[in-house]
Structures are given as C-alpha cells and as structure tokens.
Amino acid sequence: MSSLPTIAILGAGSMGGAILHGVVSSGRAGGVTVTNRTRAKAAALADLAGVTSIALEDEPAGNARAAASADVVLIGVKPAMVPDLLAEIGPHLRAGAIVVSLAAGVTIATFERILGPDAVVLRSMPNTPAVVGKAVTGLAAGTNAGADAVAAARGVFETVGTVLEVPEERIDALSTISGSGPAYVFLLIEELTKAAIGKGFAEDEARVLAEQTFIGAAALLAASGEDPAELRRRVTSPKGTTEKAIEVLQEARLDEVFARATDAALVRTKELAAGA
Numbered sequence: 041m042s043s044l045p046t047i048a049i050l051g052a053g054s055m056g057g058a059i060l061h062g063v064v065s066s067g068r069a070g071g072v073t074v075t076n077r078t079r080a081k082a083a084a085l086a087d088l089a090g091v092t093s094i095a096l097e098d099e100p101a102g103n104a105r106a107a108a109s110a111d112v113v114l115i116g117v118k119p120a121m122v123p124d125l126l127a128e129i130g131p132h133l134r135a136g137a138i139v140v141s142l143a144a145g146v147t148i149a150t151f152e153r154i155l156g157p158d159a160v161v162l163r164s165m166p167n168t169p170a171v172v173g174k175a176v177t178g179l180a181a182g183t184n185a186g187a188d189a190v191a192a193a194r195g196v197f198e199t200v201g202t203v204l205e206v207p208e209e210r211i212d213a214l215s216t217i218s219g220s221g222p223a224y225v226f227l228l229i230e231e232l233t234k235a236a237i238g239k240g241f242a243e244d245e246a247r248v249l250a251e252q253t254f255i256g257a258a259a260l261l262a263a264s265g266e267d268p269a270e271l272r273r274r275v276t277s278p279k280g281t282t283e284k285a286i287e288v289l290q291e292a293r294l295d296e297v298f299a300r301a302t303d304a305a306l307v308r309t310k311e312l313a314a315g316a
C-alpha cells in the first residue's frame with residue numbers, strides 16, 4: 041500500500057483523534073500535524089510516531105503552521121468554530137491542498153465561500169466506531185474535488201473503516217442511518233439487557249448475554265457474507281421459539297419505527313442547519 045499524503049488535523053478531539061490513530065496505525069502516514077487548544081490534549085498525542093502535536097495555548101498561530109504543512113487538511117473542530125478557523129488558515133493553505141470537513145451540518149458551500157472558488161473541499165460524515173477502526177464514513181465531493189482528491193480523502197478514512205461516496209445532498213440522510221446509528225444499536229442492546237433482567241438474570245449476567253449476542257451476531261454477519269435476513273432465517277426454525285419472538289417484534293412494526301426515527305433525525309438536522 042502506498043503512503044498517505046501529508047495530513048493536518050485541526051481539532052484532534054474525539055473524531056479527529058480517532059482518525060489520527062487510524063492513520064498512525066495504518067503504518068502509511070506520510071507526516072501528520074495536529075492541533076488542539078489545550079496543552080493537555082496536545083501532550084496526549086505528542087508521542088505518536090511521526091506526529092507533530094501543537095497546542096494553541098503555546099503556539100497561537102499553530103493552525104496556520106499545521107495547514108501549511110499538509111496536502112490534506114481535516115477540519116475537526118465543532119461546527120460553530122469552523123468559519124473562523126477557515127478564515128484563519130485560508131491564506132496559508134498549499135496550492136491544491138485538499139480540505140476535508142468532519143463538521144456535522146456545515147455545507148461545502150460555506151467552505152468554498154470562505155476559502156475561495158478554487159478551494160478543493162470534501163465533506164465527510166464518519167461515525168464513532170472509527171475509534172476501533174470500524175467506521176462507516178460518508179464522503180461528498182465539493183465543486184473542485186476531482187477523482188484524485190476523492191481518492192486521497194478516501195485513503196485517509198479507510199484507515200478507520202469503510203467509505204461510501206455520496207452527493208452532498210445525501211449526507212444528511214446518511215447521517216440519520218450511520219452517523220446516529222450506533223446509538224440505535226446501543227438502545228437495542230439496553231432493551232435486550234432489560235428483558236434478560238426481567239427473566240431473572242443478575243445485571244452482569246444480563247449484560248454478558250445481550251452484549252455478546254450483538255457482538256457475536258455482528259461478527260457472524262461480517263464473516264459469513266450472507267445477508268441478515270438469511271442469517272435470521274437460520275436461527276428461526278418453523279414453528280420454533282424464535283419464530284414466536286420474531287412475530288411479536290414484527291407486530292411492533294419495527295420498519296415503521298425505524299422510518300419514523302430516521303425521519304425525526306432528518307427534521308432535526310434541517311432545523312440545526314437553519315440555526316434552530
């Protein structure tokens with residue numbers, strides 16, 4: 041595998057930090073500079089191999105130096121901070137630098153307006169399993185992001201999982217599935233744990249049963265290459281016990297529940313984008 045481009049991560053917190061760890065553990069990092077506000081955050085990343093970690097507390101112009109050092113610049117600060125950060129780094133970007141947003145809800149148009157009409161911009165929506173290298177990241181190309189820029193950004197996100205390229209207008213919908221999705225899965229695990237407690241298991245036993253069932257089923261899905269409906273059928277013998285449970289779950293119209301839940305998330309995304 042070839043080396044990754046030089047990378048800057050401006051705001052290496054939960055998400056930027058997860059991507060940093062993926063990039064470093066890939067063994068293909070071609071030089072990474074990261075910034076955070078506080079000295080403590082910066083110090084925690086300073087020992088990673090090949091990483092230059094800057095605290096803005098010590099070096100107020102650190103974002104400009106980091107941006108100038110990289111071919112791919114990831115923007116990992118909170119959405120409200122993005123416009124100021126872009127205005128700060130714009131004059132320091134290398135010619136042809138690829139700017140990749142991690143920020144939820146900030147449009148490519150905002151990036152291109154602040155950085156200028158020639159800026160090469162992509163927008164991403166990763167999810168928290170990035171921390172363990174199992175993210176799904178939606179990636180949308182801006183006006184000037186051609187195949188090479190998309191491939192460079194894809195290479196970075198593939199160090200923390202799988203990448204799906206979509207047009208920007210699909211990013212909000214994607215976010216309601218994979219961005220918020222880990223929370224839906226954790227909720228299902230919590231509810232199955234409660235059911236186990238209701239059947240008389242101690243809390244620690246209930247957690248083992250529910251959590252390992254989700255982890256094991258997901259691993260089986262990944263390893264088998266089968267689709268989930270087929271794997272479900274293999275557990276569901278005709279007239280058996282599982283069939284009875286599945287009937288009850290289907291009566292609860294989980295299809296409608298998931299459609300309504302993701303619709304609600306989409307409405308909220310639009311409200312947030314409008315500043316509500």
Ligand SMILES: NC(=O)c1ccc[n+]([C@@H]2O[C@H](COP(=O)([O-])OP(=O)(O)OC[C@H]3O[C@@H](n4cnc5c(N)ncnc54)[C@H](OP(=O)(O)O)[C@@H]3O)[C@@H](O)[C@H]2O)c1
Nearest residue numbers: 051052053054055076077078081116117118119142143144
């Ligand atoms: N977490 C998720 O599940 C997730 C998923 C998809 C997208 N995102 C996006 O990822 C972005 C970051 O979210 P997060 O959860 O990773 O937040 P976070 O943990 O708070 O990370 C933000 C980081 O930015 C640093 N920072 C603040 N101001 C800065 C500045 N001016 N220049 C450079 N660094 C600065 C902070 O450093 P200090 O702590 O030292 O101040 C912090 O480490 C957001 O835009 C969010 O929408 C997050």
